[in-house]
Amino acid sequence: MTKTALITGASSGLGLELAQLFAADKHDVVLVARRRDQLEALATRLAAERGVVARVISADLGDSGAPQRIVDELKRRNIEIEFLVNNAGFGTSGPFVERDLLRELAMVQVNVASLVHLTGLLLPAMVARKSGRILNLGSTAGFQPGPFMSVYYASKAFVNSFTEALSYELHGTGVTATVSCPGATATEFGKISGNDRSRLFEMxxxxxxxxxxxxxxAMMAGKPIAIPGLRNKVVLQMLRFGSRGMIRGVAARLNQPDRALPARKPSGS
Ligand SMILES: NC(=O)c1ccc[n+]([C@@H]2O[C@H](COP(=O)([O-])OP(=O)(O)OC[C@H]3O[C@@H](n4cnc5c(N)ncnc54)[C@H](OP(=O)(O)O)[C@@H]3O)[C@@H](O)[C@H]2O)c1
Structure with missing residues (x-):
């Protein structure tokens, strides 16, 4: 029987790649993001190249009502979701005190609240069917505080922690939850987040x-956590040996948007 994947943030980057992978395995897809044109173009291509049913739901996940509207639309179209990919997300750069507070709050809504909301709305049916897979996009950023991207790092700490805990709770239900934790990756993320010129992205x-x-x-194998790339794995191991003060300082240097600023001295641990 054909299964359907719902992928948020499918209009570019990792979400677009994931949509292609589902379609290559002959799974139908529901593509969610704000940019309807990009989603429609991808849906048309996947249907033509892979022979799958590719549907589009244009939604702003920064709007707290969006997850319920998406699920209502799925019900209206009689679509059962076997794979939920909470991938939509963005970051911002700069000292928190100078940031546009509304944009920071929208980030928390997209990266955290809408992810929890969609998961909460779609998970009960998966558990009832004893079948389903959830993939959340966390980040290596979620394993330490990130000065100059403080809300983004904190949002990813939430995603990493929530998903690992959920995967434990789901043992034996037939449903799995996986968090993927990439490090810097070439997508639109760097430019949109304003840190494409940071030391992090220049490495x-x-x-x-x-x-x-x-x-x-990793999601198909039901793994709780997936860290791509040897370098990301090594860096995360190194975090275990550094003091908190040193770790804060290193993250600050990597994120600092303005190289004219001296790196702030780590204070205590
Ligand atoms: N690239 C990296 O270095 C990196 C590293 C670790 C983790 N990640 C995570 O990977 C995920 C995918 O990011 P990416 O690297 O593929 O970046 P990207 O190319 O910028 O893609 C982000 C996607 O999220 C969607 N999105 C953003 N705001 C949205 C909103 N308000 N409502 C609905 N959709 C929204 C965008 O679609 P629209 O603009 O069309 O709405 C786009 O499809 C994110 O969660 C990101 O935090 C990225």
């Missing part, structure tokens, strides 16, 4: 197809 970045394929395999 080697991974390519989106490789990161998406790693996440896809």
């Amino acid at each position: 080697r970045v991974m390519e989106a197809p490789e990161v998406a394929a790693h996440a896809y395999r």
Whole structure:
């Protein structure tokens, strides 16, 4: 029987790559993001190239009512979701005190609240059917505080923690939850988040197809957590040995948008 994947943030980057992977495996897809034109073009291509049913729901996940509207639309079209991919997300750069507060709050809504909301709305049917897979896009950013991207790092800490805990709770239900934790990856993310010129992004970045394929395999295997790339794995191991003060300082240096600013001295640990 054909299964359907709902992928948020499918208009570019990792979401677009993941949509292609589902379609290559002959799964139908529901593509969600704000940019309807991009979604329609992708849906048309996937239907033509892969022979799957590809539907589009244009939605702003920064709007707290969006997840319920998406699920209402699925019910109206009689679509059962087997794979939920909470991938939509963005970041911002700069000292928190200077940031546009409404944009920070929208980030929390997209990266955190809408992810929890969609999961909460779609999970009960998966558990009742004893079948389903959830893939959430966390980040290596979620394993330490990130000065100059403070809300983004905190949002990803939430996603990493929530998904790992959920995967434990779901043992034996037939449903799995996986968090993929990429490091810097070549997508539109760097430019939109304003940190494409940061030290982090000037070091080697991974390519989106490789990161998406790693996440896809981990989700299909039901793994709780997936960290793509040897370098990301090594860096995360190193975090275990550094003091909190040192870790804050390193993250600050990597994120700092303005190189004219001296890195802030880590204070205590
Ligand atoms: N690239 C990296 O270095 C990196 C590293 C670790 C984790 N991640 C995570 O990976 C995920 C995918 O990001 P990406 O790298 O593929 O970046 P991207 O190319 O910028 O894609 C982000 C996607 O999220 C969607 N989105 C953003 N705001 C939205 C909103 N308000 N409502 C609905 N959709 C929204 C965008 O679609 P529209 O603009 O059309 O709405 C787009 O499809 C994110 O959660 C990101 O935090 C990225």
